[in-house]
Amino acid sequence: MNFTGIITDWYTKNKRDLPWRKTNKPYNIWLSEIILQQTQIKQGLPYYEVFVKKFPTVKHLALAKEEEVLKLWQGLGYYSRARNMHKTAKFVWNDLNGIFPLDYKSLLTLKGVGEYTASAIASICFNEPKAVVDGNVYRVLSRFFGIDTPINSTEGLKTFKLLAQSLINNDHPGIYNQALMEFGALQCKPQNPDCSVCPLNSACAALKNNQVKELPVKLKKTKIQIRHFNYLVFISSNRQSVFEKRTGNGIWQNLYQFPLIESLHVLNEKDITKHEVFATHVQNNAFEISLYNEKPIIHKLTHRHLHTHFWIIETNQLSKNAVSLEDILKYPTPQLISNFLDSFNLK
């Protein structure tokens, strides 16, 4: 049996029972693929269940408010996926009569659908022989064929895409694509794969050359920056606070948070109370300020560590943008804020 045959055979014996494998509806496959971008199945699975239940069809999703979509997406990260997904749902519903594009090329025009996702949907739903190339595929192919070209170099991208496409099963491309990814996730794992039980071990170049640990090769790593976040948790005597929508193009776009003072170094109480963000909400009012966490809460993102302090500011009245404390929990927020709200008793 050849590579493709062995992978497919392994898949029929070892595949996990996952909900999106019970359907070929483009809406469901699309939804699962967006959720699973840069996300492990264990993390994404409960979100998929919630979304298909809340939005059974593209129409349901299209008619939802973005804020509702973001609230359900809360905690999953890479929130542009949720914003683009909602945008695409509205586009499909309003401009395409609720019918998803039927081939790879037209799928690519959808916001949030790149080469990987278009290949996945086209192969799984429409039997179009387009090979997916994701992190699993890079790993399996680089090891089996012994390719040390960096997977994130221009040459590597091209090489692996061509190789993957040359291996595709033209009769069952969707099954084969999923098989290769499942094989990478369960058998040809990043760390400590058990090559003794691998059905490809007799022909694997990396195993033969003792390079399993070294492959795939990936260029550089992003340097982590430290930022200091100071959140102003206002609490007025009539149980209101200030919760604002993040605008602009940066992190957590369209999610909500307390007023934020960002800085390059640690701030003390005086720095906070003299800051214009503070003054915007507390003018000539009496206030009482206290630091909620003496030690910074370090929220770790891929390329930033956010050293965070929450300042509790009790005041008799708030000047603007006040919302009731109970309502705060209804807004979509970053996990950093959500964690704080869990630990901070609002009563």
Add this chain to the structure above:
DNA sequence: AACGCGGGGAT
């Protein structure tokens, strides 16, 4: 071509 974008799991 390089970078920004989250959060969690595994080792």
Add this chain to the structure above:
DNA sequence: ATCCCAGCGTT
């Protein structure tokens, strides 16, 4: 600590 995860859009 470090790497990785069913990647994509922007610059």
